[in-house]
Amino acid sequence: MGGAGAEEELTAQETALYDRQIRVWGVDAQKRLSKAHVLVCGVNGTTIEFCKNIVLAGVGSLSLMDDHIVTQDDLNANFLIPPDESIYGGRSRAEVCCESLKDFNPMVRVAVAKGDPSLIDGEFLDRFDIIVVSCRPLKTKLFINDNCRKRSKHIAFYSIECKDSCGEIFADLQNHSYVQKMPGKEPEQQELTYPSLQEAISVPWKSLPKKTTKLYFAMRVLESFESSEGRNPGETSLSDLPAVLARRKEMCDRMSLNESQIPTVLLERLLAAGKKEHPPVCAILGGILGQEVIKSISCKGDPMKNFFYFDTADGKGVMEDVPPTPAD
Amino acid sequence: MASAASEEAVKAAKVLMVGAGGIGCELLKTLALTGFSDIHLIDLDTIEVSNLNRQFLFRKSHVGQSKAHVARDAVLKFRPKINISSYHANVKDAQFNVDFFKQFNVVLNGLDNLDARRHVNRLCLAAEVPLVESGTTGFLGQVTVHVKGKTECYECQPKPVPKSYPVCTITSTPSKFVHCIVWAKDLLFAKLFGDKNQDNDLNVHSKDGSSSKSDVFERDVDEDLDQYARRIYDHVFGYNIEVALDNEETWKNRRRPTPVYIRDTLPEETVQQNGTSRECNNGHEEPSAMASLGFRNPQEIWTLADNSRVFLETLKLFFEKRQKEIGNLIFDKDDQLAVELVTSAANIRAHSFGIPLHSLFEAKGVAGNIVHAVATTNAMIAGLIVIEAVKVLQGDYKNYRMTYCLEHAKRKMLLMPVEPFEPNESCYVCSETPLLLDVNTKTTKLREVIDKIIKSKLGMNLPLVMIGSTLVFEDGDGLEEDEAANYALNLEKVLAELPAPVINGTKLTVEDFQQELSCSINIKHREEFDEEKEPDGMVLSGWSAPVEKQVTSNGGKLAASSSSAHDTVGDASANPGTKRKLDEVLESKENCDASSSAQVIEDDDDTIMLDEDPTLLKKKRSQ
Incomplete structure (x- = not known):
C-alpha cells in the first residue's frame, strides 16, 4: 500500500467523477490506476468491453494494437464501430475504436499502437504495466508472455477469448503481492506466484483434479489443432470435427484422460462458434477481465489465478488454478 | 446462445426496460448488440457527474438531460435500425398500467430502489409478464427471474426496510x-x-x-x-x-x-x-x-x-x-x-x-446513503440479464437461474447460478394470505396506518381501504368533492371511531387498482409498544418466511456440461438453506466493506435506501 508517487492528491474533477468507485476500492487504488498503462492486442467485441471498463475506471493510458481493416463482421459485437462505411471504411479496428473510446473519459489517454503483436520487443513492452492479448495465435501469445517475463519491470499478461456462448481468460501476474481483505478479518498481505502460459497449458492432465472444468481441456484441444494447422483462433468450422476428435484422442491417450472428460458436443459448440462472439458473454468476460486488471494494478483484492471460464450452458463463472497451487 | 431459435425469439420480442442508470446503460447496449429490436425504456432521472464513471452512454455535456432519451440516442448510433422508445417518466405513473405492461414479452429491471422494484413486480404479476430483476453494490450483484406461478415473485422474501432510529437516540444518546x-x-x-x-x-x-x-x-x-x-x-x-x-x-x-x-x-x-x-x-x-x-x-x-x-x-x-x-x-x-x-x-x-470523527467523503456517503458502484459489475449483471431474458422468451423455464456475482470466489465460482425458488405460499403479493396488524385501535389514526403500513410497508401507491363493505378511504384523482372531503375526515379519525369501527378482530381489505393488488389485514388490538423496537407504534406480521422449495427441473440438475456428481449448484438444491446463507454471506461482506467507510450500508445489497423518496426530493427542488 502507499507506494511511490501515491502522495499526490486526486483533483476535484477526479474526485467528483470517480466518487462511486472510490467508495469501492479507495483513493489509493484510484491513484494507482491513474498511473497504469495498458496495451490491448486484438480489438473485438470482448476486448472492447474490457477497454470500456478500464477507461471508465480511469487508467492512465490505453493503447490499442490491431491493424486489421474493419469489415462488416467486426460490427456484430462491437458497439464502438458505427455501422457507416464512410466512417470505418479503409481504417483499422484500432483506429476506429480508439476514436470512440476517447470520448468515454477525457482523463484517459487512448492511442493506437501500430505494429505486429508477433514482433513486439522487450523495450516496447516496458511502456506498459498490463498486456491483454486476444484472437492471436498461441505462438504469438507465448512469445509476448515470455517477453513480459524477461523484463525486469513487472508486466502482467492476460489472454482472453470468447467462443460465442462461452469463454476463457488466462492471467500471468508472475509474482504478485497484494492486500487481502476477507469479511470479518484484518487485511493481510498475500503473495502469489503464477506459472507462465507455456507452463499452464502443458500441465499433464492426469495431475489435474477431477472437477477441473471441461472447457479447460476442450480449449487446449482446439488450440493444439489450430496451432498445428497454422490458423488463428476461431478460424474453424464444424467440418473440422473429425480432425479435432482425432486430436482429442491423441492428447487424452498421451495424458491418460478419459475422452468423456471432453464431450464431443462441447467441441462441436466451440468449432461452430468460430470467431462469433455472443454479446452478453463479451460483457461478462470483459467485466471479469476489467475487475482483474483493476485488482492487479491496485494490489487489492484476491486476483484470479490463473484461468477463468464462463459458459452460458450452465451459467457458471469458474476459476481454475492450473497447475493447482499446493496446499500449505 | 445463438441458436436459430433463440435468434428468432430475440428478434420478435418486445421488451420493457425499467431504469437507464448503471445497469440500464449496459443492458440497453447488450440488448441492442444481441439483436433485440423493439425496446421500451423508462427512467425519470437526469444525468449527474457522478454517473459518468460507469453510465458510459452519457457524457459530461449531457449532465442535466434525461437518462432515458440520451441512452436511446447513444445506442441508436451503433444500431440505427432498431426501435427504442424512451420515456422520461416515473414507472409509477398511471400511464404505465397493467395494459401497458401486457404488451411486453419480458420486463427487465435495472432499478435502484425498493419502492419501484415492488411496484414493477406487482404490475408484472397482474399483467402476467415475466420479470428479470437485478441489482449491484460494488463487486456484488444478482440477477433473478420471476415468472408468475413458476418461480417466487420479487416480494416472496420479505425485504429489509430502511433503517429508522428511535428519536431519543438521535436527539439525546447517539x-x-x-x-x-x-x-x-x-x-x-x-x-x-x-x-x-x-x-x-x-x-x-x-x-x-x-x-x-x-x-x-x-x-x-x-x-x-x-x-x-x-x-x-x-x-x-x-x-x-x-x-x-x-x-x-x-x-x-x-x-x-x-x-x-x-x-x-x-x-x-x-x-x-x-x-x-x-x-x-x-x-x-x-x-x-x-x-x-x-x-x-x-x-x-x-x-x-x-x-x-x-x-x-x-x-x-x-x-x-x-x-x-x-x-x-x-x-x-x-x-x-x-x-x-x-x-x-x-x-x-x-x-x-x-464518537470518532469522519471525513467529508465518508460523511457524504452516510448522509446520502450512497451505494458503491463500478462499471464492471454492472456490465456482467447486464450480460446475465440478457442470458436469462433469452431463456424466458423461449419458455425454457427448467433452465432459469438466479445468479450471484461474488467478490470472493465460492467453490471456485465468481458467478454462481442457483435454481429459482417456488412461489412463497404465504406471500401477500402473489398469494392471498392475510396479514396481521398489531395496533392500538383507540389511539391510532387511519392516516398513520395508511402512511406507515399500507404505503410504506406494503408499497401501495394509490390505496383503497375497506372495512367489510364500507369504503373508508380511497386515493387518486377523479373523486367526487364530497367523497374526498369524507375520506379526508376519516384520515384524522382513530380506527375505533371510523364509520365502520376497527377493533380487535376486524378485517381490513386494502387494494391498489393500479398495481391490481388486493390483500387482507386482520387487526389485533394492543396497547403497549416498545419505543425502541417498535418505533411505528404498530407491527405488521403474518408474512412468514417461506418454506423453501425450488422449482423442480427434472432431476434438479443443471444442463449440459455440469454432469459431475457433486456439482456445486447441485449441492445448493440439496440444501434448502443455501440461498439464505448466501444472502447472509453477501450481507456480512457488505458490512465489512462498509466498516472502512463508516456505516454506509444499512440496507439490502441490491437497493439504495433513502430516507426520502428521491423522486419527491427532485420534484421539490425543481419547483
Missing part, C-alpha cells in the same frame, strides 16, 4: 456516527434551512429567556451574521448538551457527553477574522466553505477546530449566497454546501459524544 449524521441532516439542517412549519425535535428554547425570541434559530434582521452563527453553534453543541446532561437518569450507564462552545474550540479567532477570505470567492462558482477556507482534500478528517470553522462558514454562506432558498431546502447529497454543513455539525456532535 452512539454511532450515523446517528450524528441523521441529527445534523434531519434535525439541524431541516431546522435551519427547511420548512419552518415542519415538526422538529430540536430544542429551540434558550436558558434564561434572556432573548426575547421563543425560537433561538430566528435571526433578527439586524443581527450580525457572525454573531448569529456563533450563537447557533453554542446553542446546539453547548447549551443543548448541558440540558441533556441535567437528566441524570440517562447517563447512569452511558458515557456523559461534553458540551462544546465556540470560545473553547476557536479561542484565538475574533469574530471578523473568518469573513475576509469569502470575498475572493469567484462569483460563478457554487459557494463552498471548503473552497473559501482553502481545504482541498475531502478524504481528510478535520480537527474539531476545523470542523467548527467549516460550520460557521457554511452557515454564513447559506445566509449570504443562498438566502432565497432558506425555508425551502431539503438535504441533497449533491449540494456541496449542505454536505459541508452536515459533515461539520455531525463531527462536532460526534466529538461531544466520544
Whole structure:
C-alpha cells in the first residue's frame, strides 16, 4: 500500500467523477490506476468491453494494437464501430475504436499502437504495466508472455477469448503481492506466484483434479489443432470435427484422460462458434477481465489465478488454478 | 446462445426496460448488440457527474438531460435500425398500467430502489409478464427471474426496510456516527434551512429567556451574521448538551457527553477574522466553505477546530449566497454546501459524544446513503440479464437461474447460478394470505396506518381501504368533492371511531387498482409498544418466511456440461438453506466493506435506501 508517487492528491474533477468507485476500492487504488498503462492486442467485441471498463475506471493510458481493416463482421459485437462505411471504411479496428473510446473519459489517454503483436520487443513492452492479448495465435501469445517475463519491470499478461456462448481468460501476474481483505478479518498481505502460459497449458492432465472444468481441456484441444494447422483462433468450422476428435484422442491417450472428460458436443459448440462472439458473454468476460486488471494494478483484492471460464450452458463463472497451487 | 431459435425469439420480442442508470446503460447496449429490436425504456432521472464513471452512454455535456432519451440516442448510433422508445417518466405513473405492461414479452429491471422494484413486480404479476430483476453494490450483484406461478415473485422474501432510529437516540444518546449524521441532516439542517412549519425535535428554547425570541434559530434582521452563527453553534453543541446532561437518569450507564462552545474550540479567532477570505470567492462558482477556507482534500478528517470553522462558514454562506432558498431546502447529497454543513455539525456532535470523527467523503456517503458502484459489475449483471431474458422468451423455464456475482470466489465460482425458488405460499403479493396488524385501535389514526403500513410497508401507491363493505378511504384523482372531503375526515379519525369501527378482530381489505393488488389485514388490538423496537407504534406480521422449495427441473440438475456428481449448484438444491446463507454471506461482506467507510450500508445489497423518496426530493427542488 502507499507506494511511490501515491502522495499526490486526486483533483476535484477526479474526485467528483470517480466518487462511486472510490467508495469501492479507495483513493489509493484510484491513484494507482491513474498511473497504469495498458496495451490491448486484438480489438473485438470482448476486448472492447474490457477497454470500456478500464477507461471508465480511469487508467492512465490505453493503447490499442490491431491493424486489421474493419469489415462488416467486426460490427456484430462491437458497439464502438458505427455501422457507416464512410466512417470505418479503409481504417483499422484500432483506429476506429480508439476514436470512440476517447470520448468515454477525457482523463484517459487512448492511442493506437501500430505494429505486429508477433514482433513486439522487450523495450516496447516496458511502456506498459498490463498486456491483454486476444484472437492471436498461441505462438504469438507465448512469445509476448515470455517477453513480459524477461523484463525486469513487472508486466502482467492476460489472454482472453470468447467462443460465442462461452469463454476463457488466462492471467500471468508472475509474482504478485497484494492486500487481502476477507469479511470479518484484518487485511493481510498475500503473495502469489503464477506459472507462465507455456507452463499452464502443458500441465499433464492426469495431475489435474477431477472437477477441473471441461472447457479447460476442450480449449487446449482446439488450440493444439489450430496451432498445428497454422490458423488463428476461431478460424474453424464444424467440418473440422473429425480432425479435432482425432486430436482429442491423441492428447487424452498421451495424458491418460478419459475422452468423456471432453464431450464431443462441447467441441462441436466451440468449432461452430468460430470467431462469433455472443454479446452478453463479451460483457461478462470483459467485466471479469476489467475487475482483474483493476485488482492487479491496485494490489487489492484476491486476483484470479490463473484461468477463468464462463459458459452460458450452465451459467457458471469458474476459476481454475492450473497447475493447482499446493496446499500449505 | 445463438441458436436459430433463440435468434428468432430475440428478434420478435418486445421488451420493457425499467431504469437507464448503471445497469440500464449496459443492458440497453447488450440488448441492442444481441439483436433485440423493439425496446421500451423508462427512467425519470437526469444525468449527474457522478454517473459518468460507469453510465458510459452519457457524457459530461449531457449532465442535466434525461437518462432515458440520451441512452436511446447513444445506442441508436451503433444500431440505427432498431426501435427504442424512451420515456422520461416515473414507472409509477398511471400511464404505465397493467395494459401497458401486457404488451411486453419480458420486463427487465435495472432499478435502484425498493419502492419501484415492488411496484414493477406487482404490475408484472397482474399483467402476467415475466420479470428479470437485478441489482449491484460494488463487486456484488444478482440477477433473478420471476415468472408468475413458476418461480417466487420479487416480494416472496420479505425485504429489509430502511433503517429508522428511535428519536431519543438521535436527539439525546447517539452512539454511532450515523446517528450524528441523521441529527445534523434531519434535525439541524431541516431546522435551519427547511420548512419552518415542519415538526422538529430540536430544542429551540434558550436558558434564561434572556432573548426575547421563543425560537433561538430566528435571526433578527439586524443581527450580525457572525454573531448569529456563533450563537447557533453554542446553542446546539453547548447549551443543548448541558440540558441533556441535567437528566441524570440517562447517563447512569452511558458515557456523559461534553458540551462544546465556540470560545473553547476557536479561542484565538475574533469574530471578523473568518469573513475576509469569502470575498475572493469567484462569483460563478457554487459557494463552498471548503473552497473559501482553502481545504482541498475531502478524504481528510478535520480537527474539531476545523470542523467548527467549516460550520460557521457554511452557515454564513447559506445566509449570504443562498438566502432565497432558506425555508425551502431539503438535504441533497449533491449540494456541496449542505454536505459541508452536515459533515461539520455531525463531527462536532460526534466529538461531544466520544464518537470518532469522519471525513467529508465518508460523511457524504452516510448522509446520502450512497451505494458503491463500478462499471464492471454492472456490465456482467447486464450480460446475465440478457442470458436469462433469452431463456424466458423461449419458455425454457427448467433452465432459469438466479445468479450471484461474488467478490470472493465460492467453490471456485465468481458467478454462481442457483435454481429459482417456488412461489412463497404465504406471500401477500402473489398469494392471498392475510396479514396481521398489531395496533392500538383507540389511539391510532387511519392516516398513520395508511402512511406507515399500507404505503410504506406494503408499497401501495394509490390505496383503497375497506372495512367489510364500507369504503373508508380511497386515493387518486377523479373523486367526487364530497367523497374526498369524507375520506379526508376519516384520515384524522382513530380506527375505533371510523364509520365502520376497527377493533380487535376486524378485517381490513386494502387494494391498489393500479398495481391490481388486493390483500387482507386482520387487526389485533394492543396497547403497549416498545419505543425502541417498535418505533411505528404498530407491527405488521403474518408474512412468514417461506418454506423453501425450488422449482423442480427434472432431476434438479443443471444442463449440459455440469454432469459431475457433486456439482456445486447441485449441492445448493440439496440444501434448502443455501440461498439464505448466501444472502447472509453477501450481507456480512457488505458490512465489512462498509466498516472502512463508516456505516454506509444499512440496507439490502441490491437497493439504495433513502430516507426520502428521491423522486419527491427532485420534484421539490425543481419547483
